[in-house]
Amino acid sequence: MKPAPSAFILGIDGLPSWMWRQFADENVMPFSRQLLSTGTLVPMQSSLPEVSSAAWASIVTGLDPAGHNIFGFTDLIDGTYTLGFTSSRTFKANPFWQRNDGRKHLVMNVPQTYPAQPLNGTLVSGFVALDLPRAVYPAERLPLFEGIGYRVDADMTAIEVSKDKFVDDLHRVLSTRVAALDELWNADSWDSAMFVITGTDRLNHYLWEDFEDPNSPFHQRFLDFYREVDRAIERIVSRLPDETTLLTVSDHGFARQRYSVNVNKILHDHGFLNLSPSDRPSYVDMTPETKAFAMDPGRVYLHRRDKYPNGQLDEDRAEEVAEDVTQALAHFEINGRPIVERILRGRDVYQGPFAYRAPDLILMPAEDIAFSGRMNLTELVETTPINGRHTFENSTFFYRGQADVEIPRPMRVENVLEVMTQAQALPAAA
Amino acid sequence: MNTSCPPGSVRSTDIVVDLTGTATSKLRESGREGVRLAVANGTTCQLRPLAEAADSGSQVPAMNEQWRASLVELLSATKVDRVVLIANGHDPNADHLQGQLAGAEIETTTIRWPEGVDANDFVSAEDSEAVTERLRQLGYI
Numbered sequence: 001m002k003p004a005p006s007a008f009i010l011g012i013d014g015l016p017s018w019m020w021r022q023f024a025d026e027n028v029m030p031f032s033r034q035l036l037s038t039g040t041l042v043p044m045q046s047s048l049p050e051v052s053s054a055a056w057a058s059i060v061t062g063l064d065p066a067g068h069n070i071f072g073f074t075d076l077i078d079g080t081y082t083l084g085f086t087s088s089r090t091f092k093a094n095p096f097w098q099r100n101d102g103r104k105h106l107v108m109n110v111p112q113t114y115p116a117q118p119l120n121g122t123l124v125s126g127f128v129a130l131d132l133p134r135a136v137y138p139a140e141r142l143p144l145f146e147g148i149g150y151r152v153d154a155d156m157t158a159i160e161v162s163k164d165k166f167v168d169d170l171h172r173v174l175s176t177r178v179a180a181l182d183e184l185w186n187a188d189s190w191d192s193a194m195f196v197i198t199g200t201d202r203l204n205h206y207l208w209e210d211f212e213d214p215n216s217p218f219h220q221r222f223l224d225f226y227r228e229v230d231r232a233i234e235r236i237v238s239r240l241p242d243e244t245t246l247l248t249v250s251d252h253g254f255a256r257q258r259y260s261v262n263v264n265k266i267l268h269d270h271g272f273l274n275l276s277p278s279d280r281p282s283y284v285d286m287t288p289e290t291k292a293f294a295m296d297p298g299r300v301y302l303h304r305r306d307k308y309p310n311g312q313l314d315e316d317r318a319e320e321v322a323e324d325v326t327q328a329l330a331h332f333e334i335n336g337r338p339i340v341e342r343i344l345r346g347r348d349v350y351q352g353p354f355a356y357r358a359p360d361l362i363l364m365p366a367e368d369i370a371f372s373g374r375m376n377l378t379e380l381v382e383t384t385p386i387n388g389r390h391t392f393e394n395s396t397f398f399y400r401g402q403a404d405v406e407i408p409r410p411m412r413v414e415n416v417l418e419v420m421t422q423a424q425a426l427p428a429a430a
Numbered sequence: 431m432n433t434s435c436p437p438g439s440v441r442s443t444d445i446v447v448d449l450t451g452t453a454t455s456k457l458r459e460s461g462r463e464g465v466r467l468a469v470a471n472g473t474t475c476q477l478r479p480l481a482e483a484a485d486s487g488s489q490v491p492a493m494n495e496q497w498r499a500s501l502v503e504l505l506s507a508t509k510v511d512r513v514v515l516i517a518n519g520h521d522p523n524a525d526h527l528q529g530q531l532a533g534a535e536i537e538t539t540t541i542r543w544p545e546g547v548d549a550n551d552f553v554s555a556e557d558s559e560a561v562t563e564r565l566r567q568l569g570y571i
Contacts, residue, residue: 051570069547073570077549084552085561092547100529118526128564130557156567205568260569296571357547374571386569 002189007245007425009416010236011059011110011196012229013052014204015250017043017396028223029230035237039246039400043393044411046252048349048362049297050392052127052201053086053112055251055413060095060110060194062417062429066352068093070112071359072296073128078357079309081284088113088125092354096192096417097121101427103191106184109152109177110196111251122184126196127153144187148179154199159206159385166206167221170199171228178232185239192426195236197229204254208388212256245401245425249416253394258368260382261339263294263329268377270328272321281375288312292325297390298363298371300325307356322360329363334381341366364392401425445505449517449524450543501527505536512537 012020021041024033047054047065049072057063057070065071069092077084084090091112097105097119105121107113114125116137124145125135129152136142154173158166174197181195203225204211210218233248240246267273272292275285286293288310290303302318302325303311313321326343333339346358365371370389372382397411397419405422408415420426505513513531515538517524524540531538553561565571 069551073565075547075552077552078546082549084549085558085565087553090547090551094525098525100525100532102529102533118523120526120529128553128561130560130564153564156564159567202568354547370569372569372571384569 002186004239004241004244005106005190005193006243007192007420007423008236008240008247009059009192009194009420010233010246010248011056011194012200012248012250012396013111013196013198014201014252014254014390015396016253016255016391016394017041017250018394019254020396020398023223023226023230028226029233031230031234031237035233035400036398039398040407041396041398042407042409042411043253044249044395044397044413044416046390046392046395047413048344048392049299049359050252050390051297052251052390055395056111056126056196057091057093058413059249059251059416060097061091061093062096062414063093063352064350064414066350066355066358068352069354069357071357072299074295075357076283076295076308079307081282081286081308081310083283085128086112087128088115088117096420096426096429097123097194099427099429103427104189106188106190106193106195108181108184108193108195109198110194111198114152121190122188124150124180125152127198129153141184144183145180148176148183150176150180154202156202163207163210163218164221167203167218167225170203170225174199174225174228174232178235181236197232199225200229200250204388205386206388208254208256211388243402245403245420245423246399247416247420247425248396248398249413250396251413253391254388255391256368257370257387257389259334259339260370260372260384260386261334261365262372262374262377262380262382263298263300263363264373264375265377265380266329266332267292267294267300267325270325272325272328275375275377281377283375285375286310291321292360294371294373295359296371296373298365299359299373300329300361300363302360318360325361329361334369338366339369339371340364365389399423445513447501447513447515447527449515449521449527505531512539514538515540516543517541518543 023029024036047058051072053073054065054070057068061068069090070086073086075084097107105119107123109126111126114129115134116123116125122141123137129135132145133142135152136145151173154169158169207218207222210216211222264273274287274289275281276287278285291313292300292302294300302313302321304313305311329340341364344362346360350358363371401423403423405419421428513536515524528538528540
């Protein structure tokens with residue numbers, strides 16, 4: 001058997017810290033009960049916004065979005081209204097496996113790492129990876145993944161057939177992912193390994209209502225998937241000696257979603273957003289009169305003259321408009337309840353060379369609310385099969401190691417590498 | 431040793447490794463002589479005078495294992511004072527090569543252009559539709 005890595009980061013996408021504790025205590029995840037008694041579990045704060053692409057980028061770089069340049073799954077290309085989809089090429093900071101520290105890394109299924117970029121080690125990309133050959137580095141590893149039927153993500157169309165088929169597929173994907181980890185673990189020696197389970201996020205999005213309702217016919221299927229995740233955790237941890245530093249992290253918490261609210265519809269109805277007529281409305285249809293617009297999930301941008309081709313908003317009026325938008329959104333209600341818990345200013349949140357690309361306002365949703373930024377303005381509350389949403393609070397951070405470390409309070413996704421460094425499981429960044 | 435310096439300090443005995451595909455002409459405009467790395471058939475490294483390489487309009491292709499290995503071989507067979515690596519602000523290929531050169535104890539100076547965020551930093555146009563569909567399925571857009 002090859003020597004174990006000195007550091008192992010186990011990612012469980014969308015796992016709230018309270019849920020892990022609850023499932024451990026209730027014996028849904030019996031191995032986790034044992035594991036949690038050997039280390040420290042604390043709730044962690046996600047990135048702003050609390051979206052997987054930005055949060056995982058923060059976990060692996062130690063920076064906020066203004067440092068690594070990932071503010072969401074979509075962004076506008078500088079100086080244009082063209083919508084771009086973020087990828088590994090959008091990263092403007094090194095993940096820890098690209099620090100050229102001489103260490104050999106195994107990186108599996110970390111979101112936002114597609115297409116795979118060179119590293120000293122092996123990487124298979126996570127969501128949103130489109131095809132396996134471009135998701136694997138080095139290419140010589142491709143046959144290994146193909147040989148076990150590895151898939152980078154579940155078949156999301158299965159949810160349209162039935163929840164049963166969807167959960168079946170999540171199990172299949174998890175099974176091949178763990179098998180691939182086993183094979184790579186046996187095939188080589190690694191200084192560090194990072195392995196992310198993403199089926200938990202998919203399950204939480206579509207079956208959250210079934211988790212909350214013990215009488216749902218799918219309640220047990222929800223719990224059974226977490227039972228399978230627990231077995232995967234056991235399989236991994238049982239291979240790790242006590243000397244290996246183990247971190248278990250998630251990128252955001254989760255909660256019930258009842259309403260998906262289109263922020264652009266609100267901005268339009270309050271006169272902040274104006275679109276030229278179009279069959280497929282998009283950002284390019286914004287008229288010069290537009291003062292503000294939103295992007296997923298709750299990012300609001302002022303239509304500034306110095307940033308956008310048709311922007312008419314000068315710096316001396318930006319503060320006034322930001323305040324007007326804040327007031328409009330803060331007082332907006334659905335069914336007599338506010339949709340916003342609080343609104344943050346980008347200038348107060350972000351630090352880094354790409355702060356100029358940051359949203360001006362970040363909306364923190366109220367209970368039951370999720371935000372979208374569609375330019376199709378026909379619906380304020382959109383119909384969606386999704387019934388679970390991300391939360392900024394209560395993602396998971398668990399530490400088990402021999403070194404005494406000081407876990408920051410509040411713990412944030414940007415602090416994960418700092419704790420690894422404290423534990424001497426990762427050299428300090430140059 | 432890895433340092434950062436402005437392009438004006440490039441020396442005649444440097445090997446200039448231009449990963450941007452655009453920096454060489456800027457160096458030439460600065461009146462500096464030197465040599466430039468060129469890659470034949472995407473696999474074999476060659477050294478060419480900077481002016482000739484710039485005139486030919488040739489570009490260093492995206493790095494791959496073959497020409498990375500060829501570069502290391504070339505450097506070991508050539509009297510080179512220093513490698514000047516020119517890259518866009520964040521280029522993982524440059525980071526990787528920089529690490530290799532440092533490991534081989536080859537003096538390296540890295541010049542990084544400040545960068546904006548353009549279309550090349552996002553998913554390619556041909557993949558956009560598929561990504562859109564995946565993100566839509568998860569409610570991200």
